Amino acid sequence: MLSRFYYFMVLVFSSLAAADSTYQETWEITSLEAPPYASSKMENGGDAIALLRDTLAKKSINLEVEYLPWQNAIKKAQLTGYLGYYPAWPSEMMPGFVASPTILNSQLxxxxxxxxxxxxxxxxxxxxxxxxxxxxxxxxxxxxxxxxxxxxxxxxxxxxxxxxxxxxxxxxxxxxxxxxxxxxxxxxxxxxxxxxxxxxxxDSPLVIGIRNDAENKAKIALLNDLFTDAKPSATNYSRPKKLLLTYIDIPRVAPFKALMSDVYNDLNIKVQMQATPSRRGVLLLNAGIVDGDIVRSQSNMRKFENIIVVEPSLGVINLVLLCRKALPCDRDNLYNPNNRIMSSIGDIEILNEFDIKAEIIHNEDLSHTLTMLKKGRVDYALYPALNNDITTFKKDFSVIVLRQMAINTVIHKKHAPLVDEISKAITARLPELTQRINNDSKD
The missing domain is CATH 3.40.190.10 (Periplasmic binding protein-like II)
Incomplete structure (x- = not known):
């Protein structure tokens, strides 16, 4: 009987030893309460935590998680012994930390x-x-x-x-x-x-903020091997039935709105158009919460990673200096620190090589700019103008052309599969745009 009991105890302790030896090492991270991604109240610790834990287990690595308020979690992850904090967006990498490869993506x-x-x-x-x-x-x-x-x-x-x-x-x-x-x-x-x-x-990637030191060097390499080659599940592009497009509410925008309405109608896609201040329209588009913009200067769009400039160009626009008639008007006005010039942020960025010294009054509502100039509230303004507009503006203001820029319609990169179709439809309808601009100028 004693020998049987001894044999049973040997089996028990052998099993426990085998269980302990399943993991060859333990990694520690900090996290937060953000269910269902991470939570001490969920049986699996949160879906994002479970995915990381299961992946590491395949390499015989145990994952221990300490749940804290987010700022405390980031602070504690700086201590020796911790891999880092997770789940985080790449934008949340603090000094001394590096982002792991994407573990999974999250919606916002x-x-x-x-x-x-x-x-x-x-x-x-x-x-x-x-x-x-x-x-x-x-x-x-x-x-x-x-x-x-x-x-x-x-x-x-x-x-x-x-x-x-x-x-x-x-x-x-x-x-x-x-x-x-x-x-x-x-x-x-x-x-x-x-x-x-x-x-x-x-969608935004979720990553580990890894403490970037010698202690974690091998762990960083392993995480790169585990997740860098992981292919996100393929998603088929669903052709939209309706798109939301912004535009800057300025004179002469009507022909461009009519053109793009016809272009998308050719593609059997309805469009809703929404007037939006210049800078905000670009921010909303780059963030993906609107689908496109009717017409923008090509040079201003290249720096936004999520915006596609659709060819062909819709024409050329002039960036001009408008001056009240009674005042001197030339490029020297840009360099006089005593002058106050109203402008959008985008127009100032386009003219960065001019080294402007005048005081800039930022205004993204371009229709308001002309009103302020006509009422004498400001003396000078930077303004985008079609060739036909310049003749009209000269009736009320002095006009100096500073730069010429190609203008295009733009779309968010999530709609990249539509670009070729949009381009073909624009090419077919460009002669109509020219006629509309000419007719609009006569009105």
Whole structure:
């Protein structure tokens, strides 16, 4: 009997030893409460955590996770013994940390409640006239952060996603910018209706913020091997039935709106057009929450990674200096620090080689610029003008042409499969555009 008991105990301890030896090493990370991606309350620790843990287990690596408020998690990950913090966006890499390859992708969207009856067709109005909640400790991806900064007066900061959900449900905010899955999780836990997506940003990668030192050098190499070659699941492009296009509300934009309406109609795609201040329109497009813009200067668009300039060009636009008639008007006005010149940010960037010394009054509402100039509120302005416009402007102002630029329609890169079709349709209809511009100038 004793020998049987001894044999049984040997088996038990042998099994325990075998279980312990399954893992050859243990990695430690910090994380946050952001279910379903990461949560100490979920059986699997969160879906993003589970994916990382399961992948490391294949290499006999155990993963230990410490859940903390996000800023505390980042701070603690600086200590010796920690791999880093996860899940994070690449925009959240702190000094001394490097981003791992993408572990998985997350959605980001503008979200509201199912009960919100408001019309969301006008995004400019949405951001300008309503409270929009964000999570203050997060450093959102660059394109999203720029949209948030552009509408800073409407933004409400919260401590975490759970507070964000509470403010949305109690109508203390009208909209939220976050991952839909997170708010859906809280809604399910409380037996509430899932919030609805108003518009979606481009998906953002989730990575590990890895402490970049000798201790983690081998781990970084292994993570690169494990995830760099991982191919994201292929997604088929779904041809849209409707696109949202922005445009700058300036004189002579009507022929371009008519052209692009016809072009997309040729492709059996309906379009909704929305006037948006110059800079904000580009930020919304680069973030992927609008689909395209009617017409933009080609040189201004090249620096935006998510925007495709569609050929052929729709023509040429002049960037001109407009001066009140009673004042001297030449390029020297740009270099006089006593002069005040009204301009959009984009136009100033185009003229960066001019080394402008005059005081710049930033204004993205270009129709307002002409009004201010006519009323004598400003003496000088930079303004985009078609060749036909210059003759008209000379009736009221002195005009100096500073640069000429090609203009094109632009579209978000998520619609890249449409580019060839759009190009062919534009080419076929370009003669109509010329006729429309000429007719518009006679009116």
């Amino acid at each position: 969207a503008v979200i509201t409640t199912q009960s919100n009856p408001q019309d969301f067709e006008n995004l400019e109005q949405l951001f300008n006239e309503h409270k929009v909640g964000v999570v203050e400790p997060y450093i959102y991806p660059g394109v999203v952060e720029k949209v948030i900064q552009s509408y800073a007066d409407s933004i409400v900061q919260t401590a975490n996603d759970e507070e964000l959900f509470h403010l949305l449900q109690t109508k203390q905010i009208n909209f939220a910018i976050t991952a839909p899955k997170v708010l859906n999780y809280f809604a399910e836990q409380q037996n509430l209706s899932e919030p609805k997506i108003v518009t979606q940003f481009t």
